[in-house]
Amino acid sequence: MKIAVCIKQVPEGDARLVIDADGISIADADLATEINESDQYALESGLRLAESQGGEVVVVCLGPDRAEEAIRRALAMGAGRAIHLNDPAFQGGDAAATARALAAAIERENVDLVLTGLQSDDAGWAQTGPILAARLGWPSATLIMEIEPEGDTIKVKRELEAGWFQWVRLPLPALLTIQSGISTVRYATLKGIMGAKKKEIAKVTPADIGLAPDEVGGAGRKTRTTRLYVPEKTTGAEIIEGDTATAVATLVEKLQKEAKVL
Amino acid sequence: MVTQLRRLNDIQQEVVRTARDFAEQELAPHVAEWDRRGHFPRAAVDALGELGFLGMLMPEEWGGSGLDTVTYLLALEEIAKVDPSLAVSMSVHNSLPSQMLLTYGTDELKERYLRSMTAGKMLAAFALSEADAGSDPAAMMCRAQLDGDRYVLNGAKAWVTNGGTADVIVAMARTSDDGARGISAFVIEPTWDGFSVGKEEKKMGLKSSNTTEIVFDDLEVPVANRLGEEGHGLKYALASLEHGRLGIAAQALGIAEACLTLSIDYARERHAFGQPIAEFQGLRFQLATLAAEVAAARALTYAAADKQDLGGSARKEVSMAKLLASQAAMKAAVNAVQVHGGYGYTRDYPVERYFRDAKVTQIYEGTSEIQQLVIASELFGD
Numbered sequence: 001m002k003i004a005v006c007i008k009q010v011p012e013g014d015a016r017l018v019i020d021a022d023g024i025s026i027a028d029a030d031l032a033t034e035i036n037e038s039d040q041y042a043l044e045s046g047l048r049l050a051e052s053q054g055g056e057v058v059v060v061c062l063g064p065d066r067a068e069e070a071i072r073r074a075l076a077m078g079a080g081r082a083i084h085l086n087d088p089a090f091q092g093g094d095a096a097a098t099a100r101a102l103a104a105a106i107e108r109e110n111v112d113l114v115l116t117g118l119q120s121d122d123a124g125w126a127q128t129g130p131i132l133a134a135r136l137g138w139p140s141a142t143l144i145m146e147i148e149p150e151g152d153t154i155k156v157k158r159e160l161e162a163g164w165f166q167w168v169r170l171p172l173p174a175l176l177t178i179q180s181g182i183s184t185v186r187y188a189t190l191k192g193i194m195g196a197k198k199k200e201i202a203k204v205t206p207a208d209i210g211l212a213p214d215e216v217g218g219a220g221r222k223t224r225t226t227r228l229y230v231p232e233k234t235t236g237a238e239i240i241e242g243d244t245a246t247a248v249a250t251l252v253e254k255l256q257k258e259a260k261v262l
Numbered sequence: 263m264v265t266q267l268r269r270l271n272d273i274q275q276e277v278v279r280t281a282r283d284f285a286e287q288e289l290a291p292h293v294a295e296w297d298r299r300g301h302f303p304r305a306a307v308d309a310l311g312e313l314g315f316l317g318m319l320m321p322e323e324w325g326g327s328g329l330d331t332v333t334y335l336l337a338l339e340e341i342a343k344v345d346p347s348l349a350v351s352m353s354v355h356n357s358l359p360s361q362m363l364l365t366y367g368t369d370e371l372k373e374r375y376l377r378s379m380t381a382g383k384m385l386a387a388f389a390l391s392e393a394d395a396g397s398d399p400a401a402m403m404c405r406a407q408l409d410g411d412r413y414v415l416n417g418a419k420a421w422v423t424n425g426g427t428a429d430v431i432v433a434m435a436r437t438s439d440d441g442a443r444g445i446s447a448f449v450i451e452p453t454w455d456g457f458s459v460g461k462e463e464k465k466m467g468l469k470s471s472n473t474t475e476i477v478f479d480d481l482e483v484p485v486a487n488r489l490g491e492e493g494h495g496l497k498y499a500l501a502s503l504e505h506g507r508l509g510i511a512a513q514a515l516g517i518a519e520a521c522l523t524l525s526i527d528y529a530r531e532r533h534a535f536g537q538p539i540a541e542f543q544g545l546r547f548q549l550a551t552l553a554a555e556v557a558a559a560r561a562l563t564y565a566a567a568d569k570q571d572l573g574g575s576a577r578k579e580v581s582m583a584k585l586l587a588s589q590a591a592m593k594a595a596v597n598a599v600q601v602h603g604g605y606g607y608t609r610d611y612p613v614e615r616y617f618r619d620a621k622v623t624q625i626y627e628g629t630s631e632i633q634q635l636v637i638a639s640e641l642f643g644d
Binding site (some may be wrong): 076196 | 272274276277279280283284312313314315318327328329341
C-alpha cells in the first residue's frame, strides 16, 4: 500500500504570535513550529498501515524552506521519503490553491491512499483534505477515528456529534482526514533522526508538477483574508443575585436564551 | 529555554524535541508522585532506552547513536528539567560504565554488555565510592583477590546510583596495596552469587533515583571481566568521570532552567499589593542576575563539551563547568522557593522538589571542593 501523508508546519501551540505588518498574517521569523497536530495523527496512521500492510509512506508538504524541519521530523518518525512543494509561487495560498498544488504532486505518485489531518491548527478551514479529494476525483471521508483496510476497499470509523460514530466503506484510492487522538503518536527515535539525514526530500516547483505559477499560492486563491486580529478585551459581567436555587434557575435561563449555549 | 545561547543544528533540534516531548508527556505527569513514593520508574528507563537515549555517545558499531557530547548534554538537560532523578540514571549509564567499557573493554565484553547497554536492555551502574572513601577513592578497602582464572571480591561499595536496579555494574576494587595504583576495574552482574544490594539511602532529594550500597561476599568475577590492566582501574575511573561531570553539569542546568521558568511564570500570576509580583524591581533584578549566571554556566558547560568533542582533555573546563552549573542550580532553586513564598515551601508546587534535588549536584561526582582542587592543580600544573 502506497500512502501519501500531507503535513503542514504550524506555530507551536504555546508560541507567542505576532501579527505581521500586512495585517493578515502571522510574523513567522523565529517562530517555534511543529507538525500540525492532526497531521501527526495522519502520519502515525499512515506508518501503522504501511507496517501492517507493507508499503511506503511518502510525506507531502507545501511550505517555505523552514518547513523542511517538519519534513525531517516526519522522516525521522519513519516516513520513507518526502516531496516538498517549495517555491515562492506556492506561498500565500488558501485551501483551494494548496489542494490544487498537492493534487498535482500526488497524481504523479500512484498512491492508494492519501491521509491528511482533519484541519490545521493555524488557519483551521478543514477544507484542504476534501478539496484535494475532489481534485483527485477520489472518494473521501472526514473525522476518521479508526481504519480497517480490506484489500481494494477500506472501512473507516467517523466521529459524529454527541458521541455518535459511523462506519463507512470506500473504494481505493481514497482520501481520509484524520482526527486527533486516533492513536498514540510515536516519538522520533535517535536512530530515526540519524537515519532521516539519508532520506530523499524532493523539492518541487509549480512547473515540475505541470502548473502555472498563477494557479497556486496567493495568485490561485479563491478566498481573501481581509483582517487578522486578536479579539479585543471587553469588560462587562453580570452578577446574578438571589439564593442558590433562584440564581441557578436564572443562570440556566440566561445561558439558554441570551448566550444560547445550552 | 530562557538561557539557551547556542544555535542548534538539525540533528540537535530533533534530538532535543524528542527528549522534551518525552519528558513532558511521559515524565511530567508522574514525577511528583514518583518523588513522594521514592519510586524508581523502570518503565521510563526502558522507554528512554528504546528511544536511543541510553547509547547516545557510543559508536554505531556497538549499537549507539555516535552523537557528540554537546547533543548528549542537550538531551540530558531536557530530561533533567522535568525529572532530575531520571536524568542522573541516564547520565551515569551513558558516561561512566559505558565509557569505561568502550575504552577498556575487550570486544567480547562489549558484545556481551555494551551492546545491550546502548539498546537500553541493560541498565548500568558505576561503583567507585565506599563508606570511608568518597572524595579520596584511593582509600578504598574493597578487595579483589586473584584465584586462578577468577578474582574473588569482598567488601562494600557505597552511593551507587542504580545500585539496586542495574543489570550490570562496573566496580572498582583493590588488587594490591599499592595505593592508587593498586585498584582494578571489573564488570560484574548482580545475579552472580556473592552479590547483594545493601542499604538503600534515604536521600533528601533525587528520591526516585535508586542509590544503594552494594555488597560483595566472595563474589567470583572471571578474569575476562577485568577492564584493561590490573592496577589501572582508578585511573580509568577518574578519566570517565570527566564525562560524568559534564552530565551532572547538564543535569544542574536543567534544574536551574526549570526553576527560572517556574519563577517567571509564578511571578506573572501571583499578585501582591495590587499588582503581579513580576512588577517589583527587587524580584526582577534577582531573576535577571540569576538568568545571566545560569546562561554563563551553560556557556561554560557547552564550551567544555566542545573541547571534549574535539578530543584531548578538558579536565579543567569540565570541573569549572560542574562547579558553576551546580552552584547556579542551587541558587536558582533557593530563589524559586523564595519567589513562591509559602507555597514554594509546600509539596503543592514543584520548586521544593527541585530545591531538594539541586543540592546533590554540588556533592556527587566530585564535590565542589574537589572541582576546586582539580581546577587549581591544572592552574599550578601539579
